[in-house]
Every structure is written in structure tokens, then in C-alpha cells.
Amino acid sequence: MSLIARDLEARGIVTFAMASALDIIEAGRPPRTVFVDYPLGHTTGKPHDPTDQYAVVRESLRAFVLMDRPDSLVRLSRRWSDDDDWKRSAMSADGGDTRAPRDTTPQYQTEADRMLAEAAR
């Protein structure tokens, strides 16, 4: 995503990059970053918590508009939970490959999606 941010910015589009993986975003160096310390998959908030989702985006926008130089990064103070147990499993090097097989057929979330998409063709 850093590649996209850098390209858009060079073309004159202002980019606001969100991130939940601090090391990955710091390696790619987009122009402006807001870091949300939530597990991957939740960069714009907790599931079924519209108040949290709105607050993440609203707070990020407040931070983004104040950034006046490249490599700006602000960390939101919001926490995923009272403890940080989720970080232990996220940091674990154990376990199998969590990637799905690299296949060139569309990977529909549901069978109904497949039927809808095929009917539309």
C-alpha cells in the first residue's frame, strides 16, 4: 500500500495512509500515516462497534490534516482491549502457514456470491 500512496502523492493526490502494522508501514514510508494499534483486519475499528469505527476515522482525519511534512506518523491512543493478549499470538512464529493456497480461481466468500457473479456474466 505504501507503493500506491507514494505514487498517488507524486501525481498530486494527497494521501492519508492508515496502518495497524507499524513495522510494515515504516518500511514503505508513505507520506502520512496514522497508526492504530489494533489486530490486522481491524484498521478502521472493532466489528459491530460503529462508535469506535467512526472515532478511529474521525481522529485519524484530525491528525492527517495537521501533517505538513513527509514521513509524518501519528499513533492513535485507542486500545483494542484492556490487556494486550492478542499481541502474543500475533507475534508468535509458531503455527502453520496462514496463507490460503495461491490459486487463480475466484475465491468467493459464499457459494451464493459465486452464483450471483456467474449469473451476471
Added chain:
Amino acid sequence: MPELHSSSRPVRYIEAITQRYERLGYPPYRWFRSADAPPFTPLDKPLSECRVGVLSTSGAYVAGQVAYHYKDDTSMRAIPKDTPSARIRFAHITENYLADPRRDPNCILPIDAFRSLEREGVIGELAPELFSCMGGIYSQRRTQGELVPEVAQRMLAQAVDVAYLVPM
């Protein structure tokens, strides 16, 4: 004395994932790294006058659209801004991160939040379509040559002032 704040440090994903693949005997994933400072375009008007585009690299698609495949799929999907979030689906090679987005797409594609911000006038306007693509593409050459220009073309076609980017 234990390190009191050790667990509140950010997760080191590159280290953890690299070690896991190494232990499994898989080749390492190469994240994009830049040695150069990023370009910078100043925001020259208030957000309340800006047209905002959204891109999520989470593999989001709308029911009825073709889903992403998992072998360097560099295509994009356009999600009309009035799409009910209940019709948004996901296909991304790291499916383990999709459990919650599949229950509530707003975790990773903030469509409801941006509709509220548009109604309230915090942003001038949400662009007619939100965009998605799939992260986790192994070929940086194909990302650079196919995906990056496609994103630019679509964002420019919608005349967005600001692109709000949400990674998987």
C-alpha cells in the same frame, strides 16, 4: 522486575512472519522498503471542501462481482458509495484476518463512517465509488506495473483531492 509495557509495544509482523516462513522452509515474503523520502503534496484546502476517495487493500467486493483470486491478483473492484455494508464481501490470501471484516466490513472498509462524515460536512464529499484491491501480491514488478497505475487512473478519474488508504 518484568517489563511493564512490553506488551503494549506494536506487534513486529515482519519479524514474526519471516520467522514462521523460515521455520516452515518457505521463501521469505519481501515487503516493500523505501530508502527514499516520500513525495509530498500539501493539502491546500479544508477537508470540508475535499472530495475523498477510499481504497482498502483487503480484497473487498460486492455480492454479484467476481471475487479476487489468490495468485497475484492485481485487479480492482469499484464499490458504489451507496452499497449497503451487508452486501460487501472479502477474498484475500491472508484469510485468517478476514473473520471480523466478513461479519462487519467496516472494520477494514470504513464506508459507514465516511457516509456519516459526508452527511455531517466533515468532508466535502465521498467519491462516487470506493475501491478495493488485494494486498499480499508477491510480485513487486506486477504491483508497480499493473496495480499502482490502475489505482492512480481510477482516483484521478474521480477527481479526488484526498485518497484515504486502508491496508489489510
